[in-house]
Amino acid sequence: MGNVIDLGHGVRASVTERHGGVSAPPYDSLNLGLGSGDDRGTVLANRETAARDLGLDTGRIVWMNQVHSADVLVATEPGGVGTCDGVVTTRPDLVLASLAADCLPVLAADAEAGVLGAAHSGRLGTAHGVAANLVEAMAGQGARADRITVFLGPSICGGCYEVPPRVRDETARDTPEAACTTRRGTAGVDMRAAVTAQLRRAGVTDIRADGRCTLESPELFSHRRNAPTGRFASFLWRT
Template identity: 85%
Template sequence: MGNVIDLGHGVRAAVTERHGGVSAPPYDSLNLGLGSGDVREAVLANRRTAAAGLGFDIDRVVWMNQVHSADVLVADAPGGAGTCDGVVTTRPDLVLASMAADCLPVLAADGEAGVLGAAHSGRLGTANGVAANLVGSMVGQGARADRITVFLGPAICGKCYEVPPEVQAETARDTPEAASTTRKGTTGVDMLAAVTAQLRRAGVTDVRADGRCTLESPELFSHRGGAPTGRFASFIWRS
């Protein structure tokens, strides 16, 4: 199911893994992504299983319709937050979810102010600064950047994420840390390094990372590792 991480002030974070659900191959088995092509009933059952295993009710969760944007919305109710790749809330009962299968999940909290945020930073979201937008939106809701703790979930690493040179250049245009060299010596993108740099420039000093590469970790879904595939979720909530 994944370990629960204590981010302080009663804030918890967790990343689900691929085993322990009811989905059939190639989505086996704890696929939480409704847009993945899996059977809807199986995904909903998996979501209930994941929430129960982590200790919260599935009806508390806020889900994004993720489209690789840099848009951040404020959620004041559970369910679908709308089309966005970042969501922020001040409601203490809500659980925020970010779905991924190679992209970088961003979970953020100013526990003192009671402001939580979650984002999905894929290559385009990273290029366009969705993580910095998330911080800005949290500050707009009463958080302070220097009080925010961020947990970055698993993502494809810069040694594995090979892209054409023009794609690397586009991604690294505003964030040079995004440029990497793969193990094969080709041009790559390092979303973890890029988003860490973006967060630090936005004033966040406490940045923690899961550190696993989705392509190299068989317990995680990876789009590059085998599409079609399922999605894991990164959750943040107040206990």
């Protein structure tokens, strides 16, 4: 399991890691992704384990059916919120989850307004501005961008995320900060830099990051390194 991160004002975040669950290879072992190809019962058992280790109740967690969109929904109940890549809630008892295995988890909180948000910003979600949409949706629930604290979970880094030049240019069309050169000297995408720029343009100033590269960190799932593979979760909740 990962560590619990204190974001202040009673808001906590945590990123799970690969080990401590019951999934067999290639999903070994704490796979939390139902859409990964793993056995459903095994994934649900892993979700129970992850929640218990964090002192959370699985019945409080909100899960997205993530499809690499820029859509954001409002959660008023635990469980599946629907097909989206961003979710916002004002319910103080709900826990928001974002699944990833190279994409960038975005966790956001305006503790004063009592608004939490979580997003899954993959290459397409980054290109289409899901993080900025998350901030907008939070504002629609009473948050203020200048009060929002954002925690960016682990993702594949720009030095490792090699893509064709056309794909890099498409991703960077609206966010130039997405374009980078990998360590191999090839075209790349830097999702962390892009999302940070999008958040700053949306008025968010308090942005923190895990900083780990999923491809380079064997304790995390990475689709680029080990497809097929499992998914880790980034959780956000209020105490």
